[in-house]
Amino acid sequence: MSSAKLVICTSRPLAIASIKPQNHSRNIFIQHLPAKAFLPLTKAPILQTCTRASSAEQATSSEASDITQAVAILRQASTDYSVPPSAVFQALRSLEQAKLPAEEWPTMIGGTASPGKRWRLIFTSGTKEVQKAMKSAGQGSGKYFPLTAVQRWDSTIGQIENGIFLGHVAALTFSGPYAMKGKKLSFDFDTLKIKLGPWTLPINLKEKITEYTSPPKDPFFLFFYVSDDLIAARGRGGGIAFWARTTPAWELENGVA
Helix, strand or coil: CCCCCCEEEEEEECCCCCCCCCCCCCCHHHHCCCHHHHCCCCCCCEEEEEEECCHHHHHHHHHHHHHHHHHHHHHHHHHHCCCCHHHHHHHHHHHHHHCCCCCCHHHHHHCCCCCCEEEEEEEEECHHHHHHHHHHCCCCCCEECCCEEEEEEECCCCEEEEEEEECCCEEEEEEEEEEEECCEEEECCCEEEEEECCEEEEEECCCCCCCCCCCCCCCEEEEEEECCCEEEEEECCCCEEEEEECCHHHHHHCCCC
16 A cells, blocks of 8 residues: 655646637637637636655654654653653654764763763663563663762763762762764773762772773763753663753752762
8 A cells, every 4th residue: 555645735826818709710710619718717717736745755754743752752751750661762762763963962962161061860771671672562661760860971071970869968979081973972980989978988990091992892872862951872781761951950959069
C-alpha cells in the first residue's frame, strides 16, 4: 500500500477572453459553436492547482514534531517527575534516533567561562533495560535518580566533576579531565573529594593528568541531545540518561557548590 502524501492546493482566478461572434460566412467553425458560447463572461472561474509535498519534506515535518514532543516530555519529567518512566524512555529513544547535528554542543555543555555548567541527573535507564527494549521493540523503562547527583563540565579547562550531594551535610565528588570530539565526551577521574560539613578531604586517585588524550579504554558519554536546559547521552556501557541544567537557587538549596 502506498503511503499517503501531503497535498497543498492553491486557488487563483483563471483569465478567459470573451468570445464574440464573427462573420459566420467566413468561419465555419464558429457557425457550429453552441449559442451559450457567445454569452458574456461575468465571473472568471477559479483554477485550483495542487502540489504534493515531497516525502523528504513530510519526513522533516514529522521528525520535527516528534522531537518537539520528546523534549516537552523531558522538560515535564525534569520539573516534577510526573511522567511515567516508559514515556521518558521513549522520548529519549526518539531523540537518539533523530541523529541531531552536534554544532556548538561542547560549549553548550561546558560553558564558555569557569566554573562551567552544572547539570543534575534526572533519569537513567540501565544497559540491560535498553538492550531488552531494542531487541524486542518493547516500551522500555528506567527510573528517576533518587539522589542529588550533579555533573559539572568546564570546557575552558577541560574538567569534569561528578558528585553526590546530601544537602549541606556531606558530598562525594570525583574530578578529572575530559575531552569532547563530535558527540563523544571521554573523561577520567584523578581526584576524589569527601566533604563533611565544613571539612573537605581531597584524595589523589592517580597521578594528576596534565594532558588528556582520550584513551579508548576510558569511560565516555555519547550525547544525542543538547540544549540550554537539557542534555541526554548514552554511556559506554549502553545505558541512557538525561540531565537538566541547575540554577543558582537550586544549587544553594541543595548544598551544591
